[in-house]
Amino acid sequence: MNVRASAVQVLVQVLGEGRSLATALPPILNRTAVRDRGLLRELCHGVCRWYFRLQRQLDRLLARPLAVTEYGVRALLLIGLYQLWHLRVPDHAAVSETVAAARQLRKPWAAGLINAVLRAALRRKQELAALLESDSEAGTAHPRWLLARLRQDWPDDWPAIVAANNSRPPFVLRVNSRRLAREDYRLRLAEAGHSADAVPGVPTALLLAEPTDAATLPGFAEGWVSVQDAAAQLAAALLEVRPGQRVLDACAAPGGKTGHLLECEPNLQLTALDGDAGRLERVRDTLRRLRTDARLIAGDAARPADWWDGIPFDRILVDAPCSATGVIRRHPDIKLLRRESDIAALAEQQRAILVGLWPLLRPGGRLLYATCSVLRQENDRVIAAFLAAQPDAVEWPIAAGWGRALPHGRQLLPGEATMDGFYYAGLSKPPAAAPGA
Ligand SMILES: C[S@@+](CC[C@H](N)C(=O)[O-])C[C@H]1O[C@@H](n2cnc3c(N)ncnc32)[C@H](O)[C@@H]1O
Known part of the structure; x- marks a missing residue:
């Protein structure tokens, strides 16, 4: 199945049924070819990360609102926009692959709509960018209530919190000090082609330069390391x-x-x-x-x-x-x-x-x-x-x-x-x- 169509299957559960990505994504990820898993994860996480911005842009681009129950078509449109703004997929491929996904999801009627909306997005890029200045939800990609709470609790720090929330998370390991020293494991990682740095002040934490499938890490199955953020450590x-x-x-x-x-x-x-x-x-x-x-x-x-x-x-x-x-x-x-x-x-x-x-x-x-x-x-x-x-x-x-x-x-x-x-x-x-x- 087209990766975009698989991403729709995940996102309709989040948008339509209120299920978490942690619940909805893994079963579909497991049915996806290994080479496509990174893109599937990226599309699902990316659409959620920028949802409040993408949805506002979509509202502006649609001549008539979609029926509330058209979660699949809405998810596809959001996926299309996400690719245009955030991925290095050529524009024409982003549009044609998203249109192809609509056909695969048996929504052929939506193919023309998706094509038109994504092409309009490219044409009206400046107008959509201006929207971010005037609308705090779109600008920060955060729901209004949460933004208000962050401003109230962290009057000086809320912009940094918003920026961190919208960033990709680091991939951090906890080295099992009963098995081996952090530096020894760092060297093992280097031999396996993974570059990692010690996290200062957290004696068991290693920050990997690139995220990876934990199960493939040296000694993971034997309990040498676990995936855990340094703050939790x-x-x-x-x-x-x-x-x-x-x-x-x-x-x-x-x-x-x-x-x-x-x-x-x-x-x-x-x-x-x-x-x-x-x-x-x-x-x-x-x-x-x-x-x-x-x-x-x-x-x-x-x-x-x-x-x-x-x-x-x-x-x-x-x-x-x-x-x-x-x-x-x-x-x-x-x-x-x-x-x-x-x-x-x-x-x-x-x-x-x-x-x-x-x-x-x-x-x-x-x-x-x-x-x-x-x-x-x-x-x-x-x-x-x-x-x-x-x-x-x-x-x-x-x-x-x-x-x-x-x-x-x-x-x-x-x-x-x-x-x-x-x-x-x-x-x-x-x-x-x-x-x-
Ligand atoms: C933040 S998670 C814990 C993460 C865990 N300590 C770790 O480091 O992997 C919170 C956990 O609390 C559990 N929980 C929620 N309400 C609870 C309750 N009243 N009694 C016991 N556990 C509860 C949830 O099921 C969830 O697994």
């Missing part, structure tokens, strides 16, 4: 785990941080919990590949009465469900799928998880709260509200060379030091007073 060190400790990874799937914790200290009594039993299977796969193990539980972190054995934990990692607004460059469909009303609901879920898990922390223990959000409602404001309501919770300030201190916790913005947008805050419970003291 900060969690394990922040938790400061020690041999023999009981550790709860409370929102564990797909197991990126679970694996890293066990690479840092294999002698842990580690419980990996996730509310989604299906996703918990991915933790099992991750740990099997890394040749390590943990106790896996499917359960709601906010309702420990359903699954907790009553023995407290020395360390708890809460990598909370969040808006993922710090990783938009990796998941550009977030801009289409997330709604403003989600943010308050997520903040409430985050609060409920912290409240639910707090009694499980041993006095003297530490809890690390993390999100891949840049919205303060999910980050320092959640921690501020929790500290105000929980008299035995104390913040341990994170002193670090990365990110910036907020009134509570520390924030990395996307693109800073190559990293994803991430938030970390540390909470501890004072040791219990000695009897009679």
Whole structure:
């Protein structure tokens, strides 16, 4: 099948059914010839990345609006525009291949429309460029509500956040320090033809010059390396785990941080919990590949009465469900799928998880709260509200060379030091007073 037609099959699921690229793309990618997979991924991610701009241009180019249900034709038109502005496909090939895809998708009636719209786009390039100046959604390729939030939370930094969100993400590996040193793996990569650089300040992180299929990397199947952004690699060190400790990874799937914790200290009594039993299977796969193990539980972190054995934990990692607004460059469909009303609901879920898990922390223990959000409602404001309501919770300030201190916790913005947008805050419970003291 024509790659553009395959991209339509993915994009109609995103545009029409609200499914994520992470769900919709892999099955179609697997049915696509290996040589076409890069272009398929590029078209799907690219259209989502620039959706708010391309859609506005399309509205301007169409003499009459398309029927709302014509998701396939709309996706094809967006794919056509994306190719014209962002890919090095010659204009005539971009137009003819997109028209051919309409025929393959049994939409022959749309062939003439697609041809006319794409040719008009080339003719009216200047007019379409001017649209970006007058319309902030089109100009930034961000939905209005998110843009307003970014401006409010980051009055000086929002343009850099927008630019980072619209950039292609770096491809970062975590070297399993139990297996080999980062520099040794870098040399192995070089032998295999991959150029990589160490990420300063993150001892296990390597930034590859070009993205690649992780499964083809040296030692990947044997657990020498994992794909994980450097910002996510900060969690394990922040938790400061020690041999023999009981550790709860409370929102564990797909197991990126679970694996890293066990690479840092294999002698842990580690419980990996996730509310989604299906996703918990991915933790099992991750740990099997890394040749390590943990106790896996499917359960709601906010309702420990359903699954907790009553023995407290020395360390708890809460990598909370969040808006993922710090990783938009990796998941550009977030801009289409997330709604403003989600943010308050997520903040409430985050609060409920912290409240639910707090009694499980041993006095003297530490809890690390993390999100891949840049919205303060999910980050320092959640921690501020929790500290105000929980008299035995104390913040341990994170002193670090990365990110910036907020009134509570520390924030990395996307693109800073190559990293994803991430938030970390540390909470501890004072040791219990000695009897009679
Ligand atoms: C940000 S992801 C975790 C990523 C993971 N820590 C890693 O590093 O690979 C958040 C996870 O929280 C899970 N989750 C959401 N609500 C939950 C709840 N109430 N209890 C437990 N897990 C939950 C989701 O299923 C999702 O897998």
